[in-house]
Amino acid sequence: MDGFRNITSGTCPENRFRAQLGTTDHHPLALHLLQLETGRFCRSSKVLLRPRTSQEVAHILRYCHERNLAVSPQGGNTGMVGGSTPVFDEIIVSTALMNQIVSFHNVSGVLVCQAGCVLEELSRYVEERGFVMPLDLGAKGSCHIGGNVATNAGGLRFLRYGSLRGTVLGLEVVLADGTILNCLTSLRKDNTGYDLKQLFIGSEGTLGVITAVSILCPPKPSAVNVAFLGCPGFAEVLQTFCTCRGMLGEILSAFEFMDAECMKLVGRHLRLACPVQESPFYVLIETSGSRAGHDAEKLSGFLEQVLGSGLVTDGTLAADQRRAKMLWALRERITEALSRDGYVYKYDLSLPLDRLYDLVSDLRARLGLHAKHVVGYGHLGDGNLHLNVTAEAFSPSLLGTLEPYVYEWVTRQRGSVSAEHGLGFKKKDVLGYSKPPEALQLMQQLKALLDPKGILNPYKTLPTRT
Amino acid sequence: MDGFRNITSGTCPENRFRAQLGTTDHHPLALHLLQLETGRFCRSSKVLLRPRTSQEVAHILRYCHERNLAVSPQGGNTGMVGGSTPVFDEIIVSTALMNQIVSFHNVSGVLVCQAGCVLEELSRYVEERGFVMPLDLGAKGSCHIGGNVATNAGGLRFLRYGSLRGTVLGLEVVLADGTILNCLTSLRKDNTGYDLKQLFIGSEGTLGVITAVSILCPPKPSAVNVAFLGCPGFAEVLQTFCTCRGMLGEILSAFEFMDAECMKLVGRHLRLACPVQESPFYVLIETSGSRAGHDAEKLSGFLEQVLGSGLVTDGTLAADQRRAKMLWALRERITEALSRDGYVYKYDLSLPLDRLYDLVSDLRARLGLHAKHVVGYGHLGDGNLHLNVTAEAFSPSLLGTLEPYVYEWVTRQRGSVSAEHGLGFKKKDVLGYSKPPEALQLMQQLKALLDPKGILNPYKTLPTRT
Missing domain, CATH: 3.30.43.10 (Uridine Diphospho-n-acetylenolpyruvylglucosamine Reductase, domain 2)
Structure with a gap:
């Protein structure tokens, strides 16, 4: 290290x-x-x-x-x-x-709970009451809501419900000297003084220990649809995104992408079959709305449009929840497939949409046979690329070829070297690639x-x- | 003072x-x-x-x-x-x-501009490009985006697009000693270190001077509908809100309310006619969606439901934009009507939804003939009450009856003594009603x-x- x-x-x-x-x-x-x-x-x-x-x-x-x-x-x-x-x-x-639910309000959808509540358990709890948690992660079965807030976790619902900086209404935090800072309000709006809770969201436990969270849960959508599409190129992925945003508008709840290499690894290591024709890129689209008939109509209009114009070459629509889960698994289990492929170099980057995939292509050429696989996938709707490189084993020379090259590339595009994973111990020394010295000084x-x-x-x- | x-x-x-x-x-x-x-x-x-x-x-x-x-x-x-x-x-x-637009990205909807751009001009600019600003205020014709961010302005689109803490992506700020802090990124996600821009959002120019803003604009909805309804009581207003959220779901973009006193003043001072049967309460609902037919169907289903169940006694739907503006004017011009009624004591409060109107009734009884009018209106969907009291002239004794009574009432409900207006000079000394001493100390x-x-x-x- x-x-x-x-x-x-x-x-x-x-x-x-x-x-x-x-x-x-x-x-x-x-x-x-x-x-x-x-x-x-x-x-x-x-x-x-x-x-x-x-x-x-x-x-x-x-x-x-x-x-x-x-x-x-x-x-x-x-x-x-x-x-x-x-x-x-x-x-x-x-x-x-610290895993107790303190309160839930059935009209406002505000949940107050201790920091150690497991995300999946909270999801179940609010879903039984007609709401959903505003965030969802692959790690939901074990991650704690306090940790989610402390790391400003992004995840799969970010496109729809936005950042925790907007959905977290209040926090209780214990400061370094043991002072309890109680800002655990349940108000959507509160402009009394500086918004102290923001200091602790995303600061990874370095400024205080979050002990309780108040969070706004949106109403549970009554209709959820999942489509899985194949696209002939990255330009078409982007155009599909624009079309989708226009035609699906307010019901769009996820726009995820993965490249052909990801699909290959998911097939090889997890025996998951590709549900559409082989393509250079795949897109997973989820809609969540309040009226099934309307959503289905919007979605079929959109699919007709993208298939007709050649932006999408093949597609499939989940007919039921089981099938929707299967389609999501292709995207969610990429990490697992990668870890079975060998040692994984992981990068979690924010980049301008039109340059998002260039780094993957660039790196593939740069690394040649030194890497087993160079793959790109992620939350395209949020401009968030997960770039992963696999090799037989860890190699300092491969690391040297990757870093600081990747970080410098991202800096030139004014991107972020950590979109949602944070910095923690592994990435703390790359902060300067995304923030100017004046910002670093103020953080210190x-x-x-x-x-x-x-x-x-x-x-x-x-x-x-x- | x-x-x-x-x-x-x-x-x-x-x-x-x-x-x-x-x-x-x-x-x-x-x-x-x-x-x-x-x-x-x-x-x-x-x-x-x-x-x-x-x-x-x-x-x-x-x-x-x-x-x-x-x-x-x-x-x-x-x-x-x-x-x-x-x-x-x-x-x-x-x-x-400082009124220059720096850049606008047609795919992501990210606008970067100097702090002095007028909100209405920015709205016009992005609307021509198929997007809308995520905030809208009565003062849009003269307020600056930098001021909006410095005061964490709420306004009419908060219910739909949330807080500026989520939609502002980056800021450039000049610190007290003249240091330029450039955190003007255009990324939806960036978890590299502490989110310094949050310090300046809502700090009213006391921690730095905001000089440029990067903000995420949502796609412009192609269909907008406005309905104006009369409700027999506040309990019915709340039930109408719950029904509305369930049936209109993702297309709901505003849920505003005003009481009969507001309507009386708007009629008396501005000669605006009430568009529905006289009622104790009125509700303005706006929907914004991507498909007119679907939205109209959802809205008519909802209206049928609330009229049939007696939650709403009378209602009208704007048939065109001119009519929609007229309905909005009833709500937006309350402030103007109040200022023509005499001296106005203004309170901008966040309260739990089920207690939101109790303070108005309570105060009306408490003040009796000492006040001309005690009115309640506001952004019900956000739990934000604008409580206003008018009198012939300023009177220290009336002020003494109002304060700290109002603030203490709000504190007992764990509400906020300033939901969206901030504290500035007038309200700075009431901060302690909404924040504990530990928070005040950290702010200092x-x-x-x-x-x-x-x-x-x-x-x-x-x-x-x-």
Whole structure:
């Protein structure tokens, strides 16, 4: 891991938590010392605490703050950039036991819950009441809503319901020194002073620990349709998107794309069959609306248009929910297929739509036989490309060919080197490719203001100081 | 104005700008010294600067920062709380000449422009290209987009397109010391580090001067319908909203309400006729969709339902754009009617939907004959009540009956004492009714970090320190 040596010589707080606290089982905080699961980024943490309330989190942080003990907040631990796992011996503060729903309002659709609620469980809960969560992710079965907010997760419903910065109405956060900041309102509009919750959305636990979330759930659509299409080129994918936005308008809820290489890998490693004629590109379109007949009419008009004009060469429409799930699986299981293909170099980029795929083609030519596969897929409707490169094994020379080349390419297009995954530990040193020095400086100042001792999720998000 | 004396004895920067700068016409900055328009909150400013570029704004702020000169950033000066007018002799930095569109992308709908562009002109520009601005306000003819963002303006399209916190993609901001912070990206998704632009959205020019905006415009709906309905009670208004959200779903773009008192004033002072049977409450519903036939069908199904069930006693549907404008005028011109009724005490509140109107009834009983009219109207779909009280003239005793009573009432419901108007100069001291002390402290710390000398829009947003 690059930068590791720099970190060890840095000024990180030194942890002596266990020695001072003794056996945590008998400690008045009544917290739980558990066996650590050692993941990919997990080094040598010895202590995992699982508070049940904000007050317990406040106690922990006050204790750690006084003693300069570093803390790594953890939700479902499903992030892609090592943001939720300790680097050295940070104390893990897990939200796993903070899994209570506080309230749900049947008219406004506002859900208030503790940070450790699992996204899929929340989805089920609000769907039974005629609403949906405004976000959906592949990791929904294990990710926590607090982690989703802390990482400003994007996902599959972003195109329709927008960013968590708009749908999260309120937060309760415990600050580094143990202060509980209660901004857990349930109001759609509130212009009283600075919107402090925004500081914590997407800051990956480096400015505070999110303990509760208030979030606006949209009404559950009564009709959902999924279409899977083959396109002859990327230009046609883009034109299909424009046509689709015009003709499907307000019912469009997802516009995802994948290239032929993705389909090949999904077929080879997962035995999923391509549901349409082989094509250079595939598009998955989902509509969600309040009236099935109207939606079907709009969708068939659109399909007639794109098939007639040659933008789409072949297509299929899911006739039922089972079939819709099968079509979604082709897109959602790409990550799984890639991981079975070998070592995966992953990039999660935002790019201007018209240049979005150029990087994939460019890289394919650049890498030649050095890579097994170079694939591009993602949330096209949001300008979000997932660029992945597979190889037999990790190779420093291949990494050297990829980086900083990919980041520099993205910078030239004024793109983002992390569209939705965040920076965490793995990507923190590439922040400067997407943000100017003045922004980096202000971020450092905010960190110093909110966490002057640097105990919250150290070595994450912000670049290693040189 | 409460708090005025405290302010004069405070530690505000003293302005000597004119004396040092000489005649600004000949100053190398080539800025313009103009006659001041003295508005309601305008005290004794002698200098109004109208820079054309961010660099000129940077020069001004650097100059002022070095010399401890206070600055009042100003857009279209249409705010309701005195946020954009100087309190003493602050130098006004107007965005009036920063009115250039930088770029517009026909596929993504991303508009980049300078802060001084007038909202209505931007609307016209993007509508010609098949898009709409995600916000619309009564003041659109003169308000600036930079001011809209600085005050986190809500308005008439909030229900459909959400908050500016979601639709603003990037900002360029000049910090207090003249540093230009360029976060003017056009990406829908960007999770690289802290989202600094959020600091400036809604901070009313107290943390930096917004000089350019990147904003996501949704596609222009091809069909717009407006219905105006009479409801027998507030409970029926709420039930109509629930029914409407279920049956109109994704095409609902506005749900506004007004009470019978509003209609009376609009009739008396503006000679606008009520288009339906007299009722205790009126509702204006707008739909915006991509297919006229479908929308009309949904709307007529909904109207049949609410008329049949007695939720609505009478209704009218606009047959053309002229008629739609007439219906909108009933709602949009309430403010004007109120101002002709006498002195107006204005409150802009967020409340839980089921208690939203109780405050109006309560206050009507409490004030009795001391007030001419107590009216309630607003963006019901967003939980936003505009509560207005008129009287023959300003009276300290009536004010004393209203405040802090109204604020305390709102606090008990965990509402917001400023839903969309912000705090500015008039409401800054009521911030504590909606935010806890820990939040106020963090806001003060942010102010101190970003504007250590306190030169940016002093005496605004944050409470007077006691």
